[in-house]
Amino acid sequence: MPGFETWGAEERKELQDVLDNGILMRYGFDGPRKGIWKAVDLEKEICKTFGTKYAQLVSSGTAALTTALSALGVGYGDEVITPSFTFVASFEAVISVGATPVLVDVDDTLTLNPEAVRKAITPKTKCIMPVHMCGSMADLDALKEICKEFNLVLLEDACQSIGGTYKGQQLGSIGDAGTFSFDFVKTMTCGEGGVVMTNREDVYIKSDGYSDHGHDHKGVDRGADLHPFVGYNFRISELHAAVGLAQIRKLPQFLATQKKHHTQLKNILSQVPEVSFRRIPDPQGDSHTFLSWFLPTEEQTRAVVAKLKEQGILAGNFYWYDNNWHYIRKWDHLKQGITLNALSPEHKAAVIAQANKEFKASDAIMGRCISTAISLTWTEQLIEEKGSKLVAVIREVLGS
Numbered sequence: 001m002p003g004f005e006t007w008g009a010e011e012r013k014e015l016q017d018v019l020d021n022g023i024l025m026r027y028g029f030d031g032p033r034k035g036i037w038k039a040v041d042l043e044k045e046i047c048k049t050f051g052t053k054y055a056q057l058v059s060s061g062t063a064a065l066t067t068a069l070s071a072l073g074v075g076y077g078d079e080v081i082t083p084s085f086t087f088v089a090s091f092e093a094v095i096s097v098g099a100t101p102v103l104v105d106v107d108d109t110l111t112l113n114p115e116a117v118r119k120a121i122t123p124k125t126k127c128i129m130p131v132h133m134c135g136s137m138a139d140l141d142a143l144k145e146i147c148k149e150f151n152l153v154l155l156e157d158a159c160q161s162i163g164g165t166y167k168g169q170q171l172g173s174i175g176d177a178g179t180f181s182f183d184f185v186k187t188m189t190c191g192e193g194g195v196v197m198t199n200r201e202d203v204y205i206k207s208d209g210y211s212d213h214g215h216d217h218k219g220v221d222r223g224a225d226l227h228p229f230v231g232y233n234f235r236i237s238e239l240h241a242a243v244g245l246a247q248i249r250k251l252p253q254f255l256a257t258q259k260k261h262h263t264q265l266k267n268i269l270s271q272v273p274e275v276s277f278r279r280i281p282d283p284q285g286d287s288h289t290f291l292s293w294f295l296p297t298e299e300q301t302r303a304v305v306a307k308l309k310e311q312g313i314l315a316g317n318f319y320w321y322d323n324n325w326h327y328i329r330k331w332d333h334l335k336q337g338i339t340l341n342a343l344s345p346e347h348k349a350a351v352i353a354q355a356n357k358e359f360k361a362s363d364a365i366m367g368r369c370i371s372t373a374i375s376l377t378w379t380e381q382l383i384e385e386k387g388s389k390l391v392a393v394i395r396e397v398l399g400s
């Protein structure tokens, strides 16, 4: 997944342009910047690459989710349906706009189970936020259908699936809005950064203003801009955008390499008949950042994880079920509703109630799942070695 593995001359060249003119801010300074507009260039490149009308760069993927939720009008009293398996940023963003994250079970796609989503809808539901986890996608047709039926907005958290597609359309370009993260470990990186993508002009204009203190950006004088609504500062800097510009040009190469490495590793693991793989709603559209696989039982999976650890080869293999940051089981701060800023009593109670539901269907999936991160730097021989070691450990545990 990580574009940082390819850091090189391309990134340094884009950065040098910014260092040479010294204008590190994306807005204003039209004269001194001598025609260097890295954030604007990257936004154009994002629209072209991912097929959206608009793109608003921001300072992180979390900021992108917060901005998109605000631009979609999600706030006080609203419920946002989001999966039990995701990075904490998803629910952080929902809580930060005053809405309640309604956590819902995932299925063997490792993303929202559409039937569970349907059951979670209440009169307060405003938005469905699927998270395209670990490089692959949610069942978007089913979710779009539900959104239509109940008049909900669809916000794709595509932070982990840059370059993945669903039925020929780019992930992140399909909902009312979609977000990417360009943090340091994502498929392409800005160091830190994120983007809101949308085809809706209203959502774009609001995202543009919201992420820069409410500036309407209509004139050439920032000081004379109007502020039609209250915003915040989620701006990206020119330095970060410069890095992203170099990275997005390499993205086709990243994706091709990921696919090649993923395919080789999957072929090796497929030798073990007890190993099954994540279901992918559109297999053509996998971005191949992770190979996610299952063993028949949780005990066997735990035993494999323990053996990998013992042999010092666990790195790069993620057992999300025990992970503090990606699965409901360990989100104690959420379960207890611990925030630094006081929430309204009703909001706090709703957050706590949601986080303390049972997630038996998710547990049954996640307890048996291991995701192997695909590196861009692997060689064919290294994959062969890694794969053989994994197979040996799995066979030893299964006694097969």
Ligand SMILES: *Cc1c(COP(=O)(O)O)cnc(C)c1O
Binding pocket: 059, 060, 061, 062, 063, 086, 087, 089, 090, 131, 133, 157, 159, 160, 181, 182, 183, 193, 194
């Ligand atoms: C990384 C990530 C985010 C947040 O991105 P940051 O840029 O780190 O704030 C949001 N959602 C998911 C699923 C992510 O993996």
